[in-house]
Amino acid sequence: MTDSTTGTVERLTLKTQLVRFVMTGVVGAVVDFGSTYLLFLAGMGDGASKTVGFILGTLTAYLINRRWTFQATPSVKRFLITMASYLATYAVQVSLYKLSIPWLEGMDLDQFWVRAVSFVIAQGTATVLNFIIQRWVIFRS
Template sequence: MTGSATDVPGATHEGGTIERLTLKTQLFRFIMTGVVGAVVDFGSTYLLFLAGLGDGASKTVGFIFGTLTAYLINRRWTFQATPSVKRFLVTMAAYLATYAVQVSLYKLSIPWLEDMDLDQFWVRAISFVIAQGTATVLNFIIQRWVIFRS
């Protein structure tokens, strides 16, 4: 997409042209990527929980899988940035900070939801949505205006 003065530059493509993506386009792509990452994250988390891993450990492994998936898609598709070890490390540091928020919300909401006599699947699904929603907002802000800024 090409557009207005509020657009942000994308990457240089093979033909030497620069595609400019609007904030709206980036936000849409970020959300779609987040859905894919969330499926990987929650799927891993819940399967590991069913396999007997505790909530904290299963959430940690699921978060790592979901985070790597989302980073790779966002770097290439959403923000169209070239590969960079420095950018990867900064992104992982940002994810580590949001991980602390996410896993805390996940673990804090489980007992609260269990008190409502919900099925274990729904307890963890709702806890995941609360934690993931918060992390998604934080991650977009950090990635858009800090990590992938031009």
């Protein structure tokens, strides 16, 4: 939030940033899972559909987090660093997603629930990693 008398940006507390990060993550996750599952239903494989969904969800979350959660000015350098960190967490996320699918299919779950639970496992892990990287590296307070 900007102080109207000084024009400076007030730093948000860690708790506020964390709450906003999680809320933004929910929006990004809806974009990610929604597009991943729709592409899967359209015949795209699990890996490819998860990749496209991840990219769409990542861009959504980055734009919201940069402006709302961390209140940072636009920066090509920051964007590229963020995308590099997302690339690292992408590897973790897709690996967990693809590894958990056969395990959950062995439980005789409906294909929607197999992919939904796989998504939650992968997304939860990526969310924790992303917050740590963004809060203490990219958008240092």
